[in-house]
Amino acid sequence: GQNIDQPTEMTATEGAIVQINCTYQTSGFNGLFWYQQHAGEAPTFLSYNVLDGLEEKGRFSSFLSRSKGYSYLLLKELQMKDSASYLCAVSNYKLSFGAGTTVTVRA
Amino acid sequence: DTGVSQDPRHKITKRGQNVTFRCDPISEHNRLYWYRQTLGQGPEFLTYFQNEAQLEKSRLLSDRFSAERPKGSFSTLEIQRTEQGDSAMYLCASSLEGGDYTGELFFGEGSRLTVL
Numbered sequence: 001g002q003n004i005d006q007p008t009e010m011t012a013t014e015g016a017i018v019q020i021n022c023t024y025q026t027s028g029f030n031g032l033f034w035y036q037q038h039a040g041e042a043p044t045f046l047s048y049n050v051l052d053g054l055e056e057k058g059r060f061s062s063f064l065s066r067s068k069g070y071s072y073l074l075l076k077e078l079q080m081k082d083s084a085s086y087l088c089a090v091s092n093y094k095l096s097f098g099a100g101t102t103v104t105v106r107a
Numbered sequence: 108d109t110g111v112s113q114d115p116r117h118k119i120t121k122r123g124q125n126v127t128f129r130c131d132p133i134s135e136h137n138r139l140y141w142y143r144q145t146l147g148q149g150p151e152f153l154t155y156f157q158n159e160a161q162l163e164k165s166r167l168l169s170d171r172f173s174a175e176r177p178k179g180s181f182s183t184l185e186i187q188r189t190e191q192g193d194s195a196m197y198l199c200a201s202s203l204e205g206g207d208y209t210g211e212l213f214f215g216e217g218s219r220l221t222v223l
Contacts, residue, residue: 030210031210042198042214043150043198043214044214045211045212045213087149087150094152094155095150097150097152099147100148
């Protein structure tokens with residue numbers, strides 16, 4: 001089975017940086033995804049890591065360490081529209097999601 | 108084709124009634140997934156199809172739940188004898204699997220079920 005842990009909530013100020021950590025224990029691994037979900041909306045894809053290291057995509061970066069079962073999502077230059085839930089998901093022929101981290105960006 | 112579509116978007120029903128949700132995936136996608144999400148939780152896997160074959164069903168899924176994907180295109184999720192605990196958002200997602208493709212899931216807007 002899969003066990004995926006991430007913090008429940010985080011708060012940050014507009015323009016700041018926030019790092020959302022995710023740890024996982026899995027019986028199989030085909031990659032790690034991060035999704036963003038605004039309240040009442042469907043999750044949308046942010047990033048994918050299958051090899052160790054950092055993937056950068058504009059203001060968002062994601063890091064993976066397979067040996068440690070650890071990933072983080074880094075959000076830079078925070079904007080009010082980044083207030084959302086961020087879901088860590090492990091792929092093993094299907095995606096298993098963590099409970100999500102609600103990020104609140106304050107002015 | 109602009110994405111995954113689900114119908115209905117909202118359904119209110121009385122306990123004990125049957126409900127059916129429909130999902131139309133992105134046309135070239137061969138995999139289709141059903142997830143359930145409750146407030147404050149991440150999506151919980153229910154079942155998935157590769158073309159018309161149902162490859163996996165969650166052990167947590169009651170026998171009251173059944174899903175089909177005839178002809179490998181659209182899919183339906185039926186819940187029989189609904190209970191209040193079935194109230195949730197039912198999300199459908201599709202992906203293109205094969206070769207080196209990463210398997211990114213594209214989600215529909217969801218069908219919100221309220222059981223009174």
